[in-house]
Amino acid sequence: MPTVIVDGKDIEIGAHERLNCIEVARRAGVEIPHYCWHPGLSVVASCRMCLIETGTRDAATGKITMMPKLVPGCQTPAKDGTVIVTNTALVKDSRARVEEALLIDHPIDCSICDKAGECLLQDYHFEHGQAERRTDLHPFHSRRRDVGPTVTLFVDRCIMCTRCVRFTREVSGTSELMVINRGSKEEISVFPGFPLDNKLSGNVVDLCPVGALGDKDFLYQQRVWFLKRESNVCGGCSAGCSIVTEHNQDTVYRLKPRENPHVNKWWMCDDGRYGWHHLHDPARLLSAGRLVSSNDDRETVEWSDVTTRLRQELSGAGRLAVAVSPMLTLEEAWMLCATARSIDQQAALFVGHVPVSGSDESFPGGFTIRAEKCPNRRGVEAVVALFESEERSWGDLVAAVGAGEFDAAWITAGYPHAWIDDATAAPFGRLRCLVVQDLFDSPLAKLATWRLPAAGFAERAGTWVNAAHRAQVFAAAVRAPAGVWPEGRLYWNMLGRRGLYDPAAVRRQIAESSAALAALGGEIPAVGVDLRIDQLASS
Amino acid sequence: MKPTDPAITWLEEKPLGLTERLYLPLFLQGLSTTARHMVSRKVTVNYPEVRPTVGNPLIYRGVHRLNRDDAGRVKCVACFLCATACPAHCIDIVATESPWPDREKYPESFSIDELRCIFCGMCEEACPVDAIELTSLLDLTGKSREEMIFDKEKLLSVYDMTKDAEPMKSKTLAAGGMATFGTAPGNPTTAAGGHH
Numbered sequence: 001m002p003t004v005i006v007d008g009k010d011i012e013i014g015a016h017e018r019l020n021c022i023e024v025a026r027r028a029g030v031e032i033p034h035y036c037w038h039p040g041l042s043v044v045a046s047c048r049m050c051l052i053e054t055g056t057r058d059a060a061t062g063k064i065t066m067m068p069k070l071v072p073g074c075q076t077p078a079k080d081g082t083v084i085v086t087n088t089a090l091v092k093d094s095r096a097r098v099e100e101a102l103l104i105d106h107p108i109d110c111s112i113c114d115k116a117g118e119c120l121l122q123d124y125h126f127e128h129g130q131a132e133r134r135t136d137l138h139p140f141h142s143r144r145r146d147v148g149p150t151v152t153l154f155v156d157r158c159i160m161c162t163r164c165v166r167f168t169r170e171v172s173g174t175s176e177l178m179v180i181n182r183g184s185k186e187e188i189s190v191f192p193g194f195p196l197d198n199k200l201s202g203n204v205v206d207l208c209p210v211g212a213l214g215d216k217d218f219l220y221q222q223r224v225w226f227l228k229r230e231s232n233v234c235g236g237c238s239a240g241c242s243i244v245t246e247h248n249q250d251t252v253y254r255l256k257p258r259e260n261p262h263v264n265k266w267w268m269c270d271d272g273r274y275g276w277h278h279l280h281d282p283a284r285l286l287s288a289g290r291l292v293s294s295n296d297d298r299e300t301v302e303w304s305d306v307t308t309r310l311r312q313e314l315s316g317a318g319r320l321a322v323a324v325s326p327m328l329t330l331e332e333a334w335m336l337c338a339t340a341r342s343i344d345q346q347a348a349l350f351v352g353h354v355p356v357s358g359s360d361e362s363f364p365g366g367f368t369i370r371a372e373k374c375p376n377r378r379g380v381e382a383v384v385a386l387f388e389s390e391e392r393s394w395g396d397l398v399a400a401v402g403a404g405e406f407d408a409a410w411i412t413a414g415y416p417h418a419w420i421d422d423a424t425a426a427p428f429g430r431l432r433c434l435v436v437q438d439l440f441d442s443p444l445a446k447l448a449t450w451r452l453p454a455a456g457f458a459e460r461a462g463t464w465v466n467a468a469h470r471a472q473v474f475a476a477a478v479r480a481p482a483g484v485w486p487e488g489r490l491y492w493n494m495l496g497r498r499g500l501y502d503p504a505a506v507r508r509q510i511a512e513s514s515a516a517l518a519a520l521g522g523e524i525p526a527v528g529v530d531l532r533i534d535q536l537a538s539s
Numbered sequence: 540m541k542p543t544d545p546a547i548t549w550l551e552e553k554p555l556g557l558t559e560r561l562y563l564p565l566f567l568q569g570l571s572t573t574a575r576h577m578v579s580r581k582v583t584v585n586y587p588e589v590r591p592t593v594g595n596p597l598i599y600r601g602v603h604r605l606n607r608d609d610a611g612r613v614k615c616v617a618c619f620l621c622a623t624a625c626p627a628h629c630i631d632i633v634a635t636e637s638p639w640p641d642r643e644k645y646p647e648s649f650s651i652d653e654l655r656c657i658f659c660g661m662c663e664e665a666c667p668v669d670a671i672e673l674t675s676l677l678d679l680t681g682k683s684r685e686e687m688i689f690d691k692e693k694l695l696s697v698y699d700m701t702k703d704a705e706p707m708k709s710k711t712l713a714a715g716g717m718a719t720f721g722t723a724p725g726n727p728t729t730a731a732g733g734h735h
Contacts, residue, residue: 111618111667112644131544141643219635220644223619 002080021073036161037074099129115211148196158212164204171365226252230477235457236272240466245477285453318407325352326374329462335491379465413438426443455486599661604697621676628715
């Protein structure tokens with residue numbers, strides 16, 4: 001095995017791994033500071049922050065020969081016998097000089113900068129900078145330049161790492177951003193008439209190590225040190241990007257991508273990034289409403305009564321059809337199916353409406369936005385297959401209701417956008433009992449006997465299975481608004497289970513009962529698990 | 540400043556000597572303090588008939604105010620440092636882009652729950668632009684809880700009310716109004732370069 005020596009410590013790396021000094025040092029627990037290097041982008045070695053001392057150890061004699069000058073760690077490949085030294089006076093002095101040079105042109109308007117608190121310039125200056133200044137620094141206000149509909153540029157805060165420029169060239173493939181002027185006059189800009197307007201534009205804000213690129217959606221909304229972070233999965237499409245939901249006092253402020261080499265790498269699309277605003281939409285359904293008479297009046301029913309009354313009414317209504325929404329988590333879908341079957345043993349289970357918009361959109365960097373705008377179709381299909389021999393879709397359900405095959409229906413939805421029109425909803429009006437569980441009022445919800453509120457994506461807990469069969473487990477980031485029971489809690493109570501809704505317990509139960517979902521039984525890592533792995537091994 | 544900074548001298552606590560370990564000397568010392576106060580001049584007054592005098596308004600911690608700049612605009616830049624420093628979580632700020640070209644950010648709303656406030660003065664300490672200050676107004680009353688939540692307009696009106704009697708502290712300090720309190724800590728080069 002190739003061995004790299006990091007600050008005197010031997011680190012073994014894989015025979016075919018292509019790593020640079022920063023990555024190897026990280027394995028040794030040594031953080032080499034860097035601005036311009038990012039694992040997802042090409043190497044330019046322009047910031048000079050990662051300068052380190054390197055050398056080679058002769059395999060035969062063990063003699064170490066050091067290079068006379070410092071080299072950038074990001075650009076230096078680590079191979080067998082590479083010696084990396086990061087803690088010498090020369091390296092420390094070099095870092096302090098880089099920090100000093102960067103601050104000469106920096107506005108130091110940290111008090112009003114949105115990046116303060118998660119800024120690499122702040123962190124590295126604290127860690128590697130010098131305590132005293134040799135120049136006379138005056139805080140000033142940065143010039144601001146509008147570069148696109150989602151992103152704003154604070155020109156003078158920029159340290160010219162060009163991560164954003166490389167991102168638009170290499171990952172989004174749109175090349176809007178560029179460097180203008182030369183030397184100390186260098187600035188990031190766009191061509192007139194060609195703003196930064198692509199579906200991955202928000203990522204440049206995450207990439208920016210300082211406060212130069214600001215997210216217009218988040219600008220001045222909250223200081224970052226107030227935010228709490230919860231690992232989540234994006235519900236925007238069936239790609240199922242790993243994300244971090246950043247929230248404070250049950251209000252979501254922004255979503256950030258979470259590194260997951262199997263799904264989204266380091267990126268997420270703008271549709272997902274800004275697709276959380278419906279969570280705080282005042283038009284959301286916030287209570288369980290039961291139709292009281294033939295007119296449109298609804299009484300608000302306490303949730304403790306909902307569980308019993310719903311069961312009573314549905315069991316007395318006749319043949320039951322259930323639409324299992326692909327917005328539900330695997331656990332919620334399974335409990336819904338189990339609840340429906342406990343009410344009516346012949347209950348017909350359908351996969352709910354699958355919203356599709358356009359076609360899959362791929363980017364040069366290997367990122368794909370899926371056309372299927374729901375996160376868990378594969379998971380719901382797998383769950384329904386445990387109960388039904390034949391898979392039937394939302395279209396089949398609409399046709400069957402139109403043909404009068406059912407007396408009652410339980411439709412779960414939870415879609416952030418309008419999804420059904422009056423004509424499609426009309427046949428459901430003839431049912432004896434219609435339960436609709438949705439985020440917003442809709443033509444279907446207007447006809448409902450029971451109109452129940454649904455939870456948004458950050459309010460759910462459980463597992464979603466994305467288009468590539470990868471199951472990712474997540475906890476709820478925020479609590480559902482007052483008056484809303486997330487689906488999991490309702491079904492848990494309707495099944496008569498004790499205590500709080502425990503997705504892990506349900507998950508274990510599903511894994512035991514199904515070979516297709518057996519991979520869910522074990523410990524699931526943060527990057528998720530491929531459900532096909534066990535099947536390939538056993539077949 | 541890092542804990543390893545050479546400017547910091549770390550001291551070890553001295554072990555207790557014989558007089559400290561004996562109970563009696565300290566006991567007598569405490570009793571003598573009590574006795575001294577029994578015969579000294581009274582400092583309490585019959586409030587509200589008699590109003591207490593505020594010794595040094597620069598360090599008194601009474602009702603808050605939000606200062607105005609020379610153009611009469613709120614000085615605050617909505618950096619949230621006061622809200623961060625506040626141990627009672629009584630400051631609520633909503634920030635937005637400022638309508639003025641020379642400023643980037645300003646508070647759309649700024650409210651302090653005076654009932655929650657513990658008047659520790661940390662907000663004043665944290666403020667990088669000398670926008671929030673504690674005045675020497677000491678009788679703070681109201682008829683409802685809502686009334687005691689001071690919004691931006693009310694805090695600015697406190698400034699208008701008190702600015703003549705108590706000028707902005709930064710200006711008083713710059714004029715040498717409190718030389719003994721006003722020296723900045725740290726080494727002189729940092730202090731000279733850091734003030735704008």
